[in-house]
Amino acid sequence: MTSTADFPLAGVRVLDLSRVFAGPMCAMVLADFGAEVIKVEHPGRGDDTRDWGLRIGQTETTYYNSMNRNKRSITIDLQTPEGNKIIHDLVPQCDVVIHNFKTGGAEKLGLGYEQLKAIKPDLIYCAVAGYDVTGPEASRPGYDLVIQGEAGLMALNGEANTPPLKFGVAVVDLMTGMYAAQAVLAALFRKERTGQGQLIQMALYDCGLTVTGYYGLDALKLGHDPERYGNAHPSIVPYGMYEASDGPLIIAVGNNAQFDKFCRQVIERPDIVEDARFATNVERAKNRLELGPLLKELIRGFPRELLLERLTQAGIPCGRVAGLHEALSSERTRRGRMVQDMPHPVVGTTPVFAPPYRLDGERLPIRMAPPTLGEGTREVLTRLLAMSDEQLQALRAQGVLTLPQE
Numbered sequence: 001m002t003s004t005a006d007f008p009l010a011g012v013r014v015l016d017l018s019r020v021f022a023g024p025m026c027a028m029v030l031a032d033f034g035a036e037v038i039k040v041e042h043p044g045r046g047d048d049t050r051d052w053g054l055r056i057g058q059t060e061t062t063y064y065n066s067m068n069r070n071k072r073s074i075t076i077d078l079q080t081p082e083g084n085k086i087i088h089d090l091v092p093q094c095d096v097v098i099h100n101f102k103t104g105g106a107e108k109l110g111l112g113y114e115q116l117k118a119i120k121p122d123l124i125y126c127a128v129a130g131y132d133v134t135g136p137e138a139s140r141p142g143y144d145l146v147i148q149g150e151a152g153l154m155a156l157n158g159e160a161n162t163p164p165l166k167f168g169v170a171v172v173d174l175m176t177g178m179y180a181a182q183a184v185l186a187a188l189f190r191k192e193r194t195g196q197g198q199l200i201q202m203a204l205y206d207c208g209l210t211v212t213g214y215y216g217l218d219a220l221k222l223g224h225d226p227e228r229y230g231n232a233h234p235s236i237v238p239y240g241m242y243e244a245s246d247g248p249l250i251i252a253v254g255n256n257a258q259f260d261k262f263c264r265q266v267i268e269r270p271d272i273v274e275d276a277r278f279a280t281n282v283e284r285a286k287n288r289l290e291l292g293p294l295l296k297e298l299i300r301g302f303p304r305e306l307l308l309e310r311l312t313q314a315g316i317p318c319g320r321v322a323g324l325h326e327a328l329s330s331e332r333t334r335r336g337r338m339v340q341d342m343p344h345p346v347v348g349t350t351p352v353f354a355p356p357y358r359l360d361g362e363r364l365p366i367r368m369a370p371p372t373l374g375e376g377t378r379e380v381l382t383r384l385l386a387m388s389d390e391q392l393q394a395l396r397a398q399g400v401l402t403l404p405q406e
Helices: 020-031 082-094 113-117 144-150 171-194 204-212 213-222 257-266 270-274 281-286 288-299 304-313 325-328 333-335 377-385 389-397
Strands: 011-015 036-041 071-075 098-101 124-129 198-203 241-246 247-252 319-320 339-344 348-353
Touching: 011 020, 020 036, 020 071, 020 098, 020 171, 071 082, 071 113, 071 377, 082 377, 113 124, 124 171, 124 348, 144 171, 171 204, 204 213, 241 288, 247 304, 247 389, 257 270, 257 281, 257 304, 257 348, 281 288, 304 319, 325 377, 377 389
Parallel strands: 011 036, 011 098, 036 071, 098 124, 124 198
Antiparallel strands: 241 247, 247 319, 339 348
């Protein structure tokens, strides 16, 4: 991008009243596409995630930084009349408001949809909750791990003989943030055509169910939980993680022609593909208990790099299983500039994930590192609300906000 005007959401302003993961993730997607995102945080503690993960500087952590790039941070105590007024004054200058207050919490603060719509009729208002806000569980707080359990996600994860297992990342929060961003983008498109705003309501539970995908539909069709296959595929064989003599790799044999090459060119066992029990994928899946252990034993007899070389030559999808640090430090990651060092006022530089989007062949840049707590309070309130330094200092003295050091 040659200038900020080239970004798809240039000129869009977002007031991010959310915290932790799903809401901030939604706001970060919009920020990546060029929206000006103003993240409102408590003056003392900031976003909860400023205290989660590994410490970076004085007010950031690895957890916080993972979903707050390209934003400005302002500190406002929403519980004070003065702080509440600041938010009401900012709303007319914003296109989108995002929050994840408990059901009814926004209304108590005077920040509900109808209350803010009265100030700005064309407002796009995205509220993220744990459960259906019209149902009996509306007041329940939404936590990723709880919903992974309730939505059946833990029941489909892991090996058949192990207890239910959570995903390694907060997948419900992550996907809810992405779904919410899609909804906001759709609402912005609608607003361009009609001039009308929109109320968007997202529930973590709904998104958790959606993530089950084809496994969810399998369960409905079967009338019971599908079998769990761990790293293997429920209907394609061989397709999963295997141990070579010196490390794990992924082998994904997608069709019968690939399986023929796999047997003849990779593991040098043509007799296996010539066996009627294994000639087609339907038969291989039916006889996976016989074929699986046999392939595991054969693959264990080869060094990983030799297998990868042969698989690649045969046109069979494959790859090394890397450690997380290994993947982030790899040449592939470095070449794609997916992790970049950004300036930091305390520690010098800090690594930040780049946006995954490429537009017109160019990766969207990191415009701003995740902000220190309240770094934008003075600049944002001066620019948007024309507040004087005397006003800001008075609000600071009352504990309504904090100001960055001069």
